[in-house]
Amino acid sequence: MSEIGAQGRNAAxxxxxxxxxxxxxxxxxxxxxxxxxxxxxxxxxxxxMPEFRHATGRQG
Structure with missing residues (x-):
């Protein structure tokens, strides 16, 4: 939620x-x-997120 939208909601x-x-x-x-x-x-x-390089054989 944008600050402007939140402020409007707060005012309402x-x-x-x-x-x-x-x-x-x-x-x-x-x-x-x-x-x-x-x-x-x-x-x-x-x-x-886990890295799967070791499982796929890819080198980073």
Whole structure:
């Protein structure tokens, strides 16, 4: 979710939702922004995928 979309959702929610839900959305937005910043800093996201070079006989 883009930050603009999340902010719009937060604004719409604030009109008709309890404060707990708004706080939850704010926490979710902050966590998503932190993850995006970490991805941008590192450039490469390691997924922990196993390498099969030894099984296929390929040299890297």
């Amino acid at each position: 929610t604030s009109e008709r939702a309890p404060l707990g839900e708004i706080a939850g959305l704010e926490v979710s937005i902050a966590a998503a922004n932190e993850k995006l910043a970490a991805m941008n800093r590192h450039g490469v996201v390691l997924l922990g």
